[in-house]
Amino acid sequence: MDRSAPVLSANQGIDDVEVGSLPRLLEAVNFAAEKHKCQRRKDPEATPYINHPIGVARILSSEAGVSDTIALEAAILHDTVEDTDTSFEELETVFGRPVAQVVQECSDDKLLPAAERKRIQILHTPHASVRAKLVKSADKIYNLRDLERVHPVGWTRDRVDAYFLWSAQVCSGLRGVNANLDRLMAEIFDRQGLTKVYLAAENSA
Ligand SMILES: Nc1nc2c(ncn2[C@@H]2O[C@H](COP(=O)(O)OP(=O)(O)O)[C@@H](OP(=O)(O)OP(=O)(O)O)[C@H]2O)c(=O)[nH]1
């Protein structure tokens, strides 16, 4: 093999988008893995936190059919600002403004009290960009499936119920961007008896 040949020559015949986007995506996976390396999920097994952002990106690509690189990178990075020492400026420098902006739209302001953050998500979600809606939908689908699987350590039945109810209100404002995601959200809220809340007209844009 001629090692002096440019790397991209090995990809001849493959669509340009694929060649360009895979290294970028792996850069995001590696960045998120480093940032979340000390964090664990709240489940009894204390699953490594990175399973969550990778799973969110997988829902977008494998279940929703999304191939937009900016949305997939933002999915991988979506909790880095909210849950680690990462700044938007850092994301913008490494991944560019469009990715950083989607992450910003998906990040709660941790300086606000929890109840206020939850209220703001219901209010702001219908007005988010299409890419932010894709990432937020996959984020909620992942967390709600996780909640159906096992309860986070210390969560009471009431807290779990409240999370499902609040999520149905948020997800209602996410409808209409991707038919597959709409169906996956609808399936969860059907199982939870929350179809009416999810389909309520006042929650959508
Ligand atoms: N279901 C579930 N969630 C877990 C687990 N471990 C960590 N989480 C995270 O907990 C958050 C939901 O818990 P809350 O009590 O509502 O939020 P908070 O920790 O940020 O205050 C989610 O954050 P998020 O991704 O930022 O989403 P969201 O709160 O904006 O929906 C979710 O990713 C787990 O084992 N199961």
Ligand SMILES: [Mn+2]
């Ligand atoms: Mn998340």
